[in-house]
Every structure is written in structure tokens, then in C-alpha cells.
Amino acid sequence: xARQERGVxxxxxxxxxxxxxxxxxxxxxxxxxxxxxxxxxTRGALYFHFSSKEEMARGVLAEALTSEGVREQEFKLxxxxxxxxxxxxxxxxxxxxxxxxxxxxDAKARNVLGTRWPDWVDLGRDLLTEAKRRGELLPHADPWxxxxxxxxxxxxxxxxTEALPESAELVEEISALYQLLLPNVATAGVLARxxxxxxxxxxxxxxxxxxxxxxxxxxxx
Amino acid sequence: xARQERGVxxxxxxxxxxxxxxxxxxxxxxxxxxxxxxxxxTRGALYFHFSSKEEMARGVLAEALTSEGVREQEFKLxxxxxxxxxxxxxxxxxxxxxxxxxxxxDAKARNVLGTRWPDWVDLGRDLLTEAKRRGELLPHADPWxxxxxxxxxxxxxxxxTEALPESAELVEEISALYQLLLPNVATAGVLARxxxxxxxxxxxxxxxxxxxxxxxxxxxx
Numbered sequence: 233x234a235r236q237e238r239g240v241x242x243x244x245x246x247x248x249x250x251x252x253x254x255x256x257x258x259x260x261x262x263x264x265x266x267x268x269x270x271x272x273x274t275r276g277a278l279y280f281h282f283s284s285k286e287e288m289a290r291g292v293l294a295e296a297l298t299s300e301g302v303r304e305q306e307f308k309l310x311x312x313x314x315x316x317x318x319x320x321x322x323x324x325x326x327x328x329x330x331x332x333x334x335x336x337x338d339a340k341a342r343n344v345l346g347t348r349w350p351d352w353v354d355l356g357r358d359l360l361t362e363a364k365r366r367g368e369l370l371p372h373a374d375p376w377x378x379x380x381x382x383x384x385x386x387x388x389x390x391x392x393t394e395a396l397p398e399s400a401e402l403v404e405e406i407s408a409l410y411q412l413l414l415p416n417v418a419t420a421g422v423l424a425r426x427x428x429x430x431x432x433x434x435x436x437x438x439x440x441x442x443x444x445x446x447x448x449x450x451x452x453x
Numbered sequence: 454x455a456r457q458e459r460g461v462x463x464x465x466x467x468x469x470x471x472x473x474x475x476x477x478x479x480x481x482x483x484x485x486x487x488x489x490x491x492x493x494x495t496r497g498a499l500y501f502h503f504s505s506k507e508e509m510a511r512g513v514l515a516e517a518l519t520s521e522g523v524r525e526q527e528f529k530l531x532x533x534x535x536x537x538x539x540x541x542x543x544x545x546x547x548x549x550x551x552x553x554x555x556x557x558x559d560a561k562a563r564n565v566l567g568t569r570w571p572d573w574v575d576l577g578r579d580l581l582t583e584a585k586r587r588g589e590l591l592p593h594a595d596p597w598x599x600x601x602x603x604x605x606x607x608x609x610x611x612x613x614t615e616a617l618p619e620s621a622e623l624v625e626e627i628s629a630l631y632q633l634l635l636p637n638v639a640t641a642g643v644l645a646r647x648x649x650x651x652x653x654x655x656x657x658x659x660x661x662x663x664x665x666x667x668x669x670x671x672x673x674x
Binding site: 334336353384385389393415 | 602616
């Protein structure tokens with residue numbers, strides 16, 4: 233294995249271990265000593281890749297801000313839906329994804345690390361602006377407002393789904409959310425051809441190397 | 454002042470002080486010593502009203518689960534909207550309301566205290582079921598699914614609004630959320646007559662004794 237590839241793997245290993253710690257004990261309680269113990273790396277090796285615990289947490293947030301697996305579609309609106317659906321499919325399966333949302337929700341961590349919500353809103357607004365230019369959006373639908381409300385709604389539905397015992401799988405709840413929002417966003421002809429099914433998210437996830445297919449149990453902190 | 458009335462005031466004072474502590478330092482870091490210091494009450498007096506810190510936090514959650522100020526309307530759907538709009542108006546103005554949502558979002562506190570989200574979902578489902586019986590809902594709108602998605606969306610929009618610096622006031626963002634959801638929930642004639650304006654929330658709040666009219670600064674924990 234080339235030195236560079238080994239470095240990439242070590243970096244990924246650190247981020248995934250950090251993600252696991254965030255899910256188990258929370259950001260505040262996670263320590264470098266725990267990382268040393270779980271990764272088997274020395275402190276020196278850890279600090280070679282990341283200068284601090286904060287920087288590792290920022291790395292987790294950056295990895296989760298992704299539209300990987302989303303391909304170009306006939307409708308920009310479908311690409312926008314795909315991003316949210318794919319994330320809903322991956323979140324219960326990948327500790328890195330669930331750790332990122334825990335960091336955003338945790339007020340104390342957010343004070344230190346900030347939040348990537350503005351980036352998510354920007355990503356959605358750009359796609360929806362292009363969708364509007366192509367005539368896929370209803371005249372009253374404002375790309376920025378819809379993008380912002382969708383990021384908020386997605387986040388809250390995830391939070392409540394996790395807390396309500398009788399909830400369906402996240403990807404099914406998010407599918408229901410898009411089905412509730414889209415008729416007031418998309419023009420009729422486009423709406424009829426959008427695919428918001430959980431099955432689509434599963435198929436898209438298959439194209440992502442390393443995306444897990446099994447749900448992992450993330451213990452509550 | 455009669456002894457009973459004094460008891461009610463003391464209880465309220467304890468809950469509001471506890472709410473302030475939750476907003477400032479979080480549930481975990483809040484202590485009985487801090488409550489003693491801030492209320493000026495003895496430990497004995499505190500424990501006369503609440504057996505533990507947990508019970509005080511449960512009291513905060515119970516106070517915030519309210520449809521106070523919502524009056525009977527021509528449309529049940531308007532009552533459902535009024536509950537969410539009124540809460541959005543009150544939250545930035547009343548530490549008790551913001552503390553309750555912080556407790557729900559905080560995973561560690563939620564593990565100890567549980568969550569009132571199922572109660573909010575039940576409240577919405579009952580109103581929407583009655584609205585459906587009266588013909589106010591579109592045929593495909595399922596009261597339980599809409600109620601659950603609305604509780605999730607409301608919560609997430611609050612969270613993201615608080616974190617995004619350029620956001621409007623919460624009641625305006627929640628108004629935009631209802632305007633996005635309702636066209637896919639309400640029949641056209643009812644939709645045209647629903648009032649989702651922030652101004653309405655302000656007027657409803659005036660009927661609530663003790664509901665503050667000024668926005669208070671809640672420090673981030």
C-alpha cells in the first residue's frame with residue numbers, strides 16, 4: 233500500500249472512530265485518550281492528521297456534507313430530492329452521518345464548531361434556482377425560502393423520527409415529507425414524474441463505495 | 454395573599470428559574486444549588502414543591518405543552534394552525550417555552566425525561582381528524598401522518614432558524630412553513646380562508662395572562 237493511500241485510510245479511520253465516540257458519549261465527553269485507545273494510533277499519529285479534537289469534529293461535519301451518489305437527472309428537482317433521500321437512507325447506516333447531525337443539533341458543539349446548515353441551504357437554493365429557470369417550479373415557489381424550510385423540516389423530521397418509538401424508517405418518513413411539500417413546489421407535469429420512493433434511495437446508495445447497506449445500532453448518548 | 458396562591462406562585466417561580474438555567478447552562482449542568490441561589494428559597498422549600506431536578510424539568514415540559522390562547526374557530530384547521538403559530542410567537546419571548554424545546558432536542562436530557570412529541574402529535578392528529586370529518590382536508594391527507602410531519606418540521610425549522618444568523622423571526626418562518634404545507638392538506642375553499650399571518654399569532658398571544666410581548670435574549674449554552 234502506497235504511503236499516500238495509507239494516510240487517507242488512517243485519516244478516514246480517525247474520523248469514523250471520532251464519529252462513533254460522538255454518537256456514544258457526545259462531543260463534549262469525547263477525548264483524545266479515547267481515540268488513542270480505539271484507533272490504536274499514537275497521539276503523535278493522531279496530531280499528524282488533525283491538530284485538535286475540534287478539527288476532527290469539523291472533519292466529520294465536512295464528510296457528511298455530500299451529494300455523492302447523486303447523478304445528473306432530466307429534472308433538477310429530482311436531483312434536489314435525491315440529495316435529501318440519499319442522506320435519509322445513509323444516516324441510520326453510517327455513524328459518520330449520524331454523528332454530523334448530532335453535532336449540528338448539540339447547542340454546545342454548535343457554539344464551538346458552527347453549523348453546515350447554511351451550506352445545505354445554499355446547495356438546495358442553487359439547484360432550485362436552476363429548476364425554476366427551467367420551468368420546473370410553480371411561480372410562487374421561492375428557491376431560497378423552500379431550500380431553507382426543507383433543511384429545517386428534514387432535520388426536525390429526523391430528530392422526531394429517532395425519538396418516536398413507532399416511527400417508520402427515516403427514509404420512509406423523509407419520502408412522506410417530500411410528498412407533502414412537492415405539490416406546492418413543482419409544476420404538475422414535473423411532479424407526476426418525480427420519484428420520491430425509498431427504493432430509489434437504496435438504489436442510488438449502491439453506487440457509493442463504502443456506503444453501508446445494513447442499519448447499524450447507534451446508542452443514544 | 455392566600456397560602457394556596459402563594460404556593461402556585463412559588464411553584465411557577467421555581468419552574469421559570471429552572472427554565473432560565475436550562476437555557477443558560479443546559480439540563481445536565483443545572484444544579485439544585487444554583488436554584489437555591491437564584492430563587493432565594495431554601496432546599497426544603499424547593500423539595501416541598503418538586504422531589505428532584507428531573508421533576509422540575511418535567512414540570513417545564515408540561516407547562517410548554519399548551520394550546521392556551523387558542524379559541525374555537527369556524528375551521529378546525531385554523532385551530533391547528535393557531536397552536537403552532539402561537540407557540541412560534543411565544544417561544545422567543547418566554548424562557549419556559551425555549552427551555553422545553555431545548556430539553557426535547559438534548560439527547561441526554563431526552564434519555565432521562567422522555568419527550569412530549571407524542572403528545573403534540575396526538576393533539577394535532579385529533580384536530581386534523583375532526584377537520585377531515587368536516588370536509589376541511591383533501592382526500593389523500595392523513596391526519597396522523599400530517600400531524601407527525603408537522604411536529605418534526607416545526608421543530609427543525611425552529612432549530613435551523615435559531616442557528617442561521619440571517620433568519621427572520623421564528624413566527625415568520627413558521628408562517629412560511631404552514632403556507633408551504635397547507636395547500637397539500639386543506640381543501641381549496643378552506644385554504645383561501647385560513648389565516649397564517651404572524652400578526653394573528655400576536656393578537657392571540659394578547660389573550661394569555663403572563664405571555665410576554667418582548668423578545669428576551671436567550672444565551673446559547
